[in-house]
Amino acid sequence: MGEKSEMRxxxxxxxxxxxxxxxxxxxxxxxxxxVADDPSAPNFGPKVHIFNSGMGQAAIQSQVDAIAAVQVNNxxxxxxxxxxxxxxxxxxxxxxxxxxxxxxxxxxxxxxxxGDVVINGSVFARNxxxxxxxxxxxxxxxxxxxxxxxxxxxxxxxxxxxxxxxSQAAPMRRVHVHGYMSLMDYCTGxxxxxGGFIADSQFDDVITSGSQQQWLxxxxxxNPGAWSNGVWNQVFSGVVGAPAQCFPGVPKGCGPYTTLSxxxxxxxxxxxxxxxxxxYQVFVPSVQHGSSGTSWGNGQTPGISLPISSFFIxxxxxxxxxxxxxxxxxxxxxxxPGVYSLDQSIDVTRPDSIVLGLGFPTLVPTGGNxxxxxxxxxxxxISGVLFDAGPTSSPVLLQVGSxxxxxxxxxxxxxxxxxxxxxxxxxxxxxxxxxxxxxxxNVILDDIWAWRADHGSGVGWTINTAxxxxxxxxxNVTAYGLFVEHFQKYEVIWNGTGGTDVFFQNEMPYxxxxxxxxxxxxxxxxxxxxxxxxxxxxxxxxxxxxYSFFNQGKDIFAxxxxxxxxxxxxxSLHDLLTIFLSRAGFGGILHVIxxxxxxxxxxxxxxxxxxxxxx
Numbered sequence: 246m247g248e249k250s251e252m253r254x255x256x257x258x259x260x261x262x263x264x265x266x267x268x269x270x271x272x273x274x275x276x277x278x279x280v281a282d283d284p285s286a287p288n289f290g291p292k293v294h295i296f297n298s299g300m301g302q303a304a305i306q307s308q309v310d311a312i313a314a315v316q317v318n319n320x321x322x323x324x325x326x327x328x329x330x331x332x333x334x335x336x337x338x339x340x341x342x343x344x345x346x347x348x349x350x351x352x353x354x355x356x357x358x359x360g361d362v363v364i365n366g367s368v369f370a371r372n373x374x375x376x377x378x379x380x381x382x383x384x385x386x387x388x389x390x391x392x393x394x395x396x397x398x399x400x401x402x403x404x405x406x407x408x409x410x411x412s413q414a415a416p417m418r419r420v421h422v423h424g425y426m427s428l429m430d431y432c433t434g435x436x437x438x439x440g441g442f443i444a445d446s447q448f449d450d451v452i453t454s455g456s457q458q459q460w461l462x463x464x465x466x467x468n469p470g471a472w473s474n475g476v477w478n479q480v481f482s483g484v485v486g487a488p489a490q491c492f493p494g495v496p497k498g499c500g501p502y503t504t505l506s507x508x509x510x511x512x513x514x515x516x517x518x519x520x521x522x523x524x525y526q527v528f529v530p531s532v533q534h535g536s537s538g539t540s541w542g543n544g545q546t547p548g549i550s551l552p553i554s555s556f557f558i559x560x561x562x563x564x565x566x567x568x569x570x571x572x573x574x575x576x577x578x579x580x581x582p583g584v585y586s587l588d589q590s591i592d593v594t595r596p597d598s599i600v601l602g603l604g605f606p607t608l609v610p611t612g613g614n615x616x617x618x619x620x621x622x623x624x625x626x627i628s629g630v631l632f633d634a635g636p637t638s639s640p641v642l643l644q645v646g647s648x649x650x651x652x653x654x655x656x657x658x659x660x661x662x663x664x665x666x667x668x669x670x671x672x673x674x675x676x677x678x679x680x681x682x683x684x685x686x687n688v689i690l691d692d693i694w695a696w697r698a699d700h701g702s703g704v705g706w707t708i709n710t711a712x713x714x715x716x717x718x719x720x721n722v723t724a725y726g727l728f729v730e731h732f733q734k735y736e737v738i739w740n741g742t743g744g745t746d747v748f749f750q751n752e753m754p755y756x757x758x759x760x761x762x763x764x765x766x767x768x769x770x771x772x773x774x775x776x777x778x779x780x781x782x783x784x785x786x787x788x789x790x791x792y793s794f795f796n797q798g799k800d801i802f803a804x805x806x807x808x809x810x811x812x813x814x815x816x817s818l819h820d821l822l823t824i825f826l827s828r829a830g831f832g833g834i835l836h837v838i839x840x841x842x843x844x845x846x847x848x849x850x851x852x853x854x855x856x857x858x859x860x
Contacts, residue, residue: 298333316347325582327604341366354392379433381410396424403432429455480788483508503788580606602629634675646684670709671698749789771803
């Protein structure tokens with residue numbers, strides 16, 4: 246393109262941006278979309294905001310701030326947003342780009358590698374404040390990926406670094422941070438935070454874990470000694486520079502850290518990017534075995550690129566029938582931001598299919614149907630999707646391993662769920678028997694949060710009913726970052742042999758009305774949080790915690806948090822723990838695993854009760 250043509254194009258863009266800003270001032274609740282640099286960019290709809298480095302800094306700042314103004318307090322709202330940056334540099338040392346990320350907002354670079362998009366500034370989260378103080382305990386449903394941040398926060402006072410104080414369903418992937426980073430917001434108290442996930446990222450300075458009660462960091466790189474501390478359960482898998490193994494923690498010494506030198510089998514999440522020609526593509530990373538460090542540190546992540554033409558780009562108004570028609574014609578699927586009401590399941594049937602969500606697209610079954618079924622086939626990748634139960638109970642929200650498979654899942658080309666989240670209640674009344682069932686073998690689960698809501702709308706023991714969060718029937722399934730909370734029977738049932746779970750975080754249901762309403766069997770109080778079936782001959786677990794806070798004013802007990810066959814090979818499970826969460830709570834957990842481990846009750850509140858190895 247000639248220089249004059251480029252100048253005219255920029256002038257037109259400037260006029261358009263000025264018009265958008267004028268509209269914004271007339272309606273402050275409206276969030277506007279930027280214009281993509283490439284005129285042939287796909288139509289992702291109005292909630293995918295694409296920026297390029299040729300746009301004015303003020304225009305970009307105005308629009309990302311407008312999105313934050315809506316989303317920062319929008320915990321159970323219906324708006325969804327994806328903020329995407331084309332390759333280039335944004336902000337300067339003198340005029341940095343700093344903006345907050347709220348609920349249902351995904352922020353990502355569109356380069357093929359994290360270094361292709363550079364932000365001089367910060368992309369941050371903050372505590373949520375109410376009458377009880379300021380915490381990050383409900384900083385859910387947001388993400389940051391595929392870019393480099395040169396931390397530049399002049400005049401930020403206490404907030405002088407890259408702050409990412411989050412809890413569940415808030416992953417950070419493929420991010421390179423140059424500068425100080427904190428995973429807690431210590432600038433407002435009491436600053437509690439509880440659970441997060443980092444993968445395929447690099448950090449060049451100190452990382453303050455602070456009040457983070459539990460955290461999983463996978464296949465990343467940091468400076469030795471850079472991680473500040475642990476609270477209850479910090480797990481590192483394949484992390485170069487990770488703290489040394491130290492469980493249980495030693496006061497004023499180390500830990501609690503569970504550290505694996507390598508991750509047994511991984512597959513990084515697929516991502517959207519703009520190639521050198523300006524064409525949009527989706528990159529599909531290859532499987533890695535025994536890996537450590539980032540996938541991109543020594544060159545391009547291994548994998549393949551798929552043209553955007555091989556994808557059906559779905560909008561929230563599209564029916565399940567329309568989406569299925571595209572899938573059956575051989576298309577992969579991109580789900581753009583919004584809430585999808587589905588009167589039938591989306592059926593993903595072709596091997597090596599990709600379902601990629603942008604901006605936390607939310608699938609809601611409307612008539613007791615499944616929201617999605619995935620065939621028992623190789624290479625099925627589902628990433629960045631929120632499943633929300635509908636008012637009529639569904640047998641399961643997502644079932645992996647069903648339909649007419651053309652081939653079985655293969656270890657050389659495993660299926661994967663990455664950043665896939667489930668919600669029963671909270672936004673509205675929702676019901677399901679189970680959130681996720683995995684029938685296929687060799688599946689990788691990489692950052693899963695299955696949540697039966699304990700607050701919000703449509704919440705109560707007989708209202709947002711759900712038996713079990715995750716059921717694994719397939720063999721050789723590997724999970725990293727399994728967060729499963731508040732279900733009414735077993736939280737996780739693992740029926741497949743050869744499974745591995747690296748990090749588990751659980752809270753038992755708060756709202757059990759009576760002991761009689763919550764009995765695994767006659768004479769067995771409560772339900773174990775994690776049940777490995779009696780017929781399973783091998784299973785490995787690392788850094789697994791379960792906590793209780795029964796809040797109905799009655800003593801409710803669980804006999805054990807983990808229930809496994811005693812016939813498993815020696816020391817199959819490593820670094821298990823229970824915690825009694827509150828000094829005002831009731832009941833508790835009587836054993837950590839089977840009949841081993843002490844109790845966590847009002848006698849020892851907020852204290853880790855550990856079992857280092859079992860059996």
